[in-house]
Amino acid sequence: MAADFSHAYAVIMAGGGGTRLWPLSRKDKPKQLLPLIGQETLFQSTVARLKELFPPERILVVTVEEQVLEMKQQAPELPEENYLIEPAPRGTASVVGLAAMVLQKRDPQASMAILPSDHFIRNVDLFHYLLKAAFDVAADNYLVTLGITPTMPSTAYGYIQQGTPLKGEYKYPVYTVQSFREKPNEETAQQLLRMGGHSWNSGMFIWRADAIMGEIHRQMPALGKALNEIGTAWDSPNREEVLKKIWPGLKNETVDYGIMEKAEKVAVLPAGGLGWSDVGSWSSLFEVLLPDMNGNIATSASLHLALETNNTLIYGGSSDRLVVTIGVDDMVVVDTGDALLICKTDQSQKVKDVVEHLKKHRQEKYL
Amino acid sequence: MAADFSHAYAVIMAGGGGTRLWPLSRKDKPKQLLPLIGQETLFQSTVARLKELFPPERILVVTVEEQVLEMKQQAPELPEENYLIEPAPRGTASVVGLAAMVLQKRDPQASMAILPSDHFIRNVDLFHYLLKAAFDVAADNYLVTLGITPTMPSTAYGYIQQGTPLKGEYKYPVYTVQSFREKPNEETAQQLLRMGGHSWNSGMFIWRADAIMGEIHRQMPALGKALNEIGTAWDSPNREEVLKKIWPGLKNETVDYGIMEKAEKVAVLPAGGLGWSDVGSWSSLFEVLLPDMNGNIATSASLHLALETNNTLIYGGSSDRLVVTIGVDDMVVVDTGDALLICKTDQSQKVKDVVEHLKKHRQEKYL
Numbered sequence: 001m002a003a004d005f006s007h008a009y010a011v012i013m014a015g016g017g018g019t020r021l022w023p024l025s026r027k028d029k030p031k032q033l034l035p036l037i038g039q040e041t042l043f044q045s046t047v048a049r050l051k052e053l054f055p056p057e058r059i060l061v062v063t064v065e066e067q068v069l070e071m072k073q074q075a076p077e078l079p080e081e082n083y084l085i086e087p088a089p090r091g092t093a094s095v096v097g098l099a100a101m102v103l104q105k106r107d108p109q110a111s112m113a114i115l116p117s118d119h120f121i122r123n124v125d126l127f128h129y130l131l132k133a134a135f136d137v138a139a140d141n142y143l144v145t146l147g148i149t150p151t152m153p154s155t156a157y158g159y160i161q162q163g164t165p166l167k168g169e170y171k172y173p174v175y176t177v178q179s180f181r182e183k184p185n186e187e188t189a190q191q192l193l194r195m196g197g198h199s200w201n202s203g204m205f206i207w208r209a210d211a212i213m214g215e216i217h218r219q220m221p222a223l224g225k226a227l228n229e230i231g232t233a234w235d236s237p238n239r240e241e242v243l244k245k246i247w248p249g250l251k252n253e254t255v256d257y258g259i260m261e262k263a264e265k266v267a268v269l270p271a272g273g274l275g276w277s278d279v280g281s282w283s284s285l286f287e288v289l290l291p292d293m294n295g296n297i298a299t300s301a302s303l304h305l306a307l308e309t310n311n312t313l314i315y316g317g318s319s320d321r322l323v324v325t326i327g328v329d330d331m332v333v334v335d336t337g338d339a340l341l342i343c344k345t346d347q348s349q350k351v352k353d354v355v356e357h358l359k360k361h362r363q364e365k366y367l
Numbered sequence: 368m369a370a371d372f373s374h375a376y377a378v379i380m381a382g383g384g385g386t387r388l389w390p391l392s393r394k395d396k397p398k399q400l401l402p403l404i405g406q407e408t409l410f411q412s413t414v415a416r417l418k419e420l421f422p423p424e425r426i427l428v429v430t431v432e433e434q435v436l437e438m439k440q441q442a443p444e445l446p447e448e449n450y451l452i453e454p455a456p457r458g459t460a461s462v463v464g465l466a467a468m469v470l471q472k473r474d475p476q477a478s479m480a481i482l483p484s485d486h487f488i489r490n491v492d493l494f495h496y497l498l499k500a501a502f503d504v505a506a507d508n509y510l511v512t513l514g515i516t517p518t519m520p521s522t523a524y525g526y527i528q529q530g531t532p533l534k535g536e537y538k539y540p541v542y543t544v545q546s547f548r549e550k551p552n553e554e555t556a557q558q559l560l561r562m563g564g565h566s567w568n569s570g571m572f573i574w575r576a577d578a579i580m581g582e583i584h585r586q587m588p589a590l591g592k593a594l595n596e597i598g599t600a601w602d603s604p605n606r607e608e609v610l611k612k613i614w615p616g617l618k619n620e621t622v623d624y625g626i627m628e629k630a631e632k633v634a635v636l637p638a639g640g641l642g643w644s645d646v647g648s649w650s651s652l653f654e655v656l657l658p659d660m661n662g663n664i665a666t667s668a669s670l671h672l673a674l675e676t677n678n679t680l681i682y683g684g685s686s687d688r689l690v691v692t693i694g695v696d697d698m699v700v701v702d703t704g705d706a707l708l709i710c711k712t713d714q715s716q717k718v719k720d721v722v723e724h725l726k727k728h729r730q731e732k733y734l
Contacts, residue, residue, distance in 0.1 A: 023691070302707075305724065307717055320705060322733050324390070324721050327711030331695075338687060340669075340702060342709060344694030350674055354691050357672065366689050 001168075003135035007109040008058065010050045011099040013203075014043060014071060014117035015064040015086055019355035020281045020348075023339035024316065027367050032118035033070055036279060037288055037299075042118045047075045049121060053128050060084060060102070061117070062095045087243055090250040092203075093258035094223060097216050100209040101227045105234060110209040111138050114255075119202070120288045122275025133171040134206040134269050140168060142267040143215065143260060144206040145177070147199020149272035153189035156280055156349075158182055158201040158256065160268050177266040180256060199270045201256065202278070215263045223258075226250055282332040282341075282348040285313055302335070311345065339366055368535075370502035374476040375425065377417045378466040380570075381410060381438065381484035382431040382453055386722035387648045387715075390706035391683065394734050399485035400437055403646060404655055404666075409485045414442045416488060420495050427451060427469070428484070429462045454610055457617040459570075460590060460625035464583050467576040468594045472601060477576040478505050481622075486569070487655045489642025500538040501573040501636050507535060509634040510582065510627060511573040512544070514566020516639035520556035523647055525549055525568040525623065527635050544633040547623060566637045568623065569645070582630045590625075593617055649699040649708075649715040652680055669702070678712065706733055 018031050025031045032043040040048065050059050056077045062084045063071055072083060084098060096114055103110040113131055121127045134144045147160045162175035180201065184192060192198040217224035226246045233242035251258075260266060277288045289297045295311035298304045302317030309325040316335040317323055323333065332348055334341040343351065358366050385398050392398045399410040407415065417426050427449045430438055435450055451465060463481055470477035480498055488494050501511045514527045529542035547568065551559060559565040584591035593613050600609035618625075627633060644655045656664045662678035665671045669684030676692040683702040684690055690700065699715055701708040710718065725733050 023689075305721060307720065308711075308714060317707070320732075322390075322706040322730070323709070324706065325709045326717050326721070327714035328698075328709055331709075333707075333709060335707060339689040339691065340684070340700075340707070342690075342692045342695055342698075342700060344675075347675060347694035350693050353674065354672060354693070363670075363689070365687075 001136065001139045003111060003132070003139040004109070005132070005135065007107055007111055008054065008135050009103055009107075009110055009112045010054045010059045011096075011103075011112050011114050012043075012046055012050070012059065012061045012117045013092065013095055013114060014061050014067065015089060015095070016116075016118065018118075019352045021279070022351050022355050023336045023341050023366065024334055028066065030067065030118075031279065033067065033074065036285070037120055041074055042120065042279065043071060044074050046115065046117050046119070047078065049124050049127065050115070051077070052124070053131065057082070060099060062086060062099055063117075064089065087247040089252070090247060091252045091258070092255040093216070093220060093253040094247070094250045096205075096212060096255045096259075097220075097223050097227045098230070100213050100216070101231045102234070103209045104213065105231065108210075111135060111207065112209055112212075114203075114205040116203050116278070118279060119204075120275075120277045120279050122288065123273060126271075126274055130172060130269060130271050130274070131206065133174075136170055137166065137168070137174050137267050137269065138206045138208055138211070140265075141208060141211050142166070142174075142265045143211060143263050144174070144267045144269055145260065146202055146204035146206065147268045147270045148202045148274065148276050149270050150193050150198065150200055153186065153193045154200065155183055155186055155189050157278075159184060159192055159198045160201050162197050162199065162268050162270060166267055172269060174267050174269045177260075177268050180261050199268055202271075202276065205255065205260075211265075212259070215259050219262055220251075220253070220258050223250060223253075282313065282315075282334065282343065282351065283345045285315070285332075286311070286345065289313075313345070368503065368506045370478060370499070370506040371476070372499070372502065374474055374478055375421065375502050376470055376474075376477055376479045377421045377426045378463075378470075378479050378481050379410075379413055379417070379426065379428045379484045380459065380462055380481060381428050382434065382456060382462070383483075383485065385485075386719045388646070389718050389722050390703045390708050390733065391701055395433065397434065397485075398646065400434065400441065403652070404487055408441055409487065409646065410438060411441050413482065413484050413486070414445065416491050416494065417482070418444070419491070420498065424449070427466060429453060429466055430484075431456065454614040456619070457614060458619040458625070459622040460583070460587060460620040461614070461617045463572075463579060463622045463626075464587075464590055464594045465597070467580050467583070468598045469601070470576045471580065472598065475577075478502060478574065479576055479579075481570075481572040483570050483645070485646060487642075487644045487646050489655065490640060493638075493641055497539060497636060497638050497641070498573065500541070503537055504533065504535070504541050504634050504636065505573045505575055505578070507632075508575060508578050509533075509541075509632045510578060510630050511541070511634045511636055512627065513569055513571035513573065514635045514637045515569045515641065515643050516637050517560050517565065517567055520553065520560045521567065522550055522553055522556050524645075526551060526559055526565045527568050529564050529566065529635050529637060533634055539636060541634050541636045544627075544635050547628050566635055569638075569643065572622065572627075578632075579626070582626050586629055587618070587620070587625055590617060590620075649680065649682075649701065649710065649718065650712045652682070652699075653678070653712065656680075680712070 060082045137144045159181040161178040163178040166174045297313040302321040302323045305324045307326045309328045312331045330345045332343045429451045504511045526548040528545040530545040533541045664680040669688040669690045672691045674693045676695045679698045697712045699710045
């Protein structure tokens with residue numbers, strides 16, 4: 001049924017760290033807080049995208065202490081009380097539960113979209129349309145996941161296999177979920193792409209707060225009980241104290257494994273043509289930024305002079321720095337003040353090995 | 368006959384500019400003044416190499432006004448009066464003539480080795496041995512050129528075709544010169560290497576001052592006359608004035624074309640095993656620096672972390688800068704404060720095109 005959009009909320013999950021965009025992303029400057037694409041940070045773009053659909057009062061952010069100040073500066077239009085802080089990372093199940101609990105207190109009829117803070121979406125109008133369609137499905141007590149129609153045999157995402165079309169008058173085709181699959185190997189990914197009927201799990205969910213809370217109590221009773229306790233203290237002076245006491249004891253679990261896989265009413269809305277990217281590696285920038293005739297991307301502050309250079313991304317540098325490439329193909333060059341990365345594009349996932357190496361050798365200043 | 372080494376002089380030609388090691392070499396910091404290999408600059412290494420054979424009083428430097436101060440700082444052990452300054456670049460024939468004229472005034476029995484300031488020589492003992500052997504040949508009034516036995520079919524050098532062995536009791540095989548050849552194309556270079564009997568023209572010459580002066584007067588009478596005029600004024604207060612008046616009118620000519628090709632008594636001493644390089648491009652550093660097991664050269668001030676990286680040179684950077692390469696093969700990376708060069712090694716000769724481009728677009732600060 002058509003959702004009453006005045007009870008629809010957006011919850012941005014923004015606490016992540018991530019190492020795959022090193023040396024730009026750092027411990028104290030995670031991906032979502034960086035202007036990776038254009039002038040705005042990914043977090044700012046996410047807020048901007050949602051503000052066209054939700055008033056600021058109905059956009060919440062769940063993050064960690066270390067990032068909240070920077071976020072408030074980047075998105076001052078969101079009310080102070082809409083920033084929720086995880087005392088420690090305990091997986092997306094706990095984050096979702098906290099947000100649902102808070103929303104239920106504010107609005108017993110609340111429904112919510114859970115959205116990552118660090119994704120890119122080119123076609124914002126379509127995104128809005130699909131999100132509204134998903135809220136309609138959620139109004140019928142489904143836990144809806146926004147699947148992304150694969151454009152290549154990626155091994156970087158989990159896959160959702162759709163079942164039968166949902167009955168009902170929806171604005172867009174929606175399906176039951178046949179199964180959730182973990183990240184496949186190359187061969188399986190090829191197969192899933194050929195078979196069709198499989199979407200990437202984007203981590204975007206839409207549901208009624210009471211529906212997800214019901215599943216939490218059914219499938220993760222310990223989390224449910226903890227949320228009850230936190231909820232009781234929420235509007236008292238003990239909020240912080242209770243939260244900090246209970247939170248660290250929670251099981252670290254994702255909402256996918258902890259809830260979605262065995263939930264009773266799950267639906268997938270397979271979204272094609274969104275121009276979506278999780279900006280999960282340097283190579284992904286080739287999908288979201290516009291290359292020149294030679295496939296090069298000049299998103300650099302520096303002056304870039306390219307000779308015999310193709311499909312190469314130059315990122316960073318400073319305005320009085322000249323970057324010259326000669327005979328360079330399929331590379332990513334990232335130049336920060338203290339570090340320089342030169343990486344074959346198809347090996348950009350190895351950047352996380354670099355970060356591991358730096359951790360192991362206690363090169364703190366580069367982390 | 369055996370040379371009287373107490374009349375042997377070394378003349379370092381050090382006025383060149385050159386663009387092939389950009390962005391390290393710059394207009395005001397040419398190749399010879401840079402510490403390209405180890406701690407010493409190429410000029411300092413050249414002086415050090417010669418000081419083992421010649422006392423400082425018998426080592427002269429011919430350079431240009433713009434470089435002489437820096438050179439005096441880099442080699443303070445050479446007497447002030449041993450630095451000769453070309454008022455303007457007029458080719459090696461003029462430089463050689465100037466040095467020969469000055470030496471004849473100081474020592475009518477002078478013989479001299481003409482040596483570039485910016486070459487690398489790994490086997491210094493052999494170099495000394497060959498230089499002494501060449502002075503013995505020069506004592507018999509030959510104009511001797513030190514040829515380099517080719518180790519690959521290079522198209523970067525002129526070639527010297529040897530003729531018959533010189534008669535005489537010399538310490539090393541020496542030959543008449545059959546012909547001088549300009550830089551060949553790839554095919555010809557292959558052929559010359561297979562044929563044998565051809566050396567690279569290294570620009571190192573050894574001769575008696577009166578022998579070269581005789582040839583100058585015979586083949587380049589205008590230069591001979593000019594040198595006479597300059598010589599007359601040399602020990603008078605008019606030295607500078609006369610030099611600056613006459614020099615700009617000299618014909619710009621190399622000693623190879625102007626004199627060597629048609630000289631009467633020319634000999635070549637083909638030097639093998641010197642470990643010589645003219646350090647004429649970034650790729651040449653792979654010949655003179657010691658790579659690690661993967662063929663990488665870490666001559667960088669920065670910390671270099673290499674994953675799946677082979678045959679790659681990292682040059683420059685600063686001590687608090689981390690350079691990471693992933694999946695990089697056969698590349699040269701040169702990091703200066705204001706510029707970054709990333710170049711496929713076999714295309715490093717294109718660096719001079721970059722400099723041309725910068726000149727054309729008046730990017731003075733990078734030149």
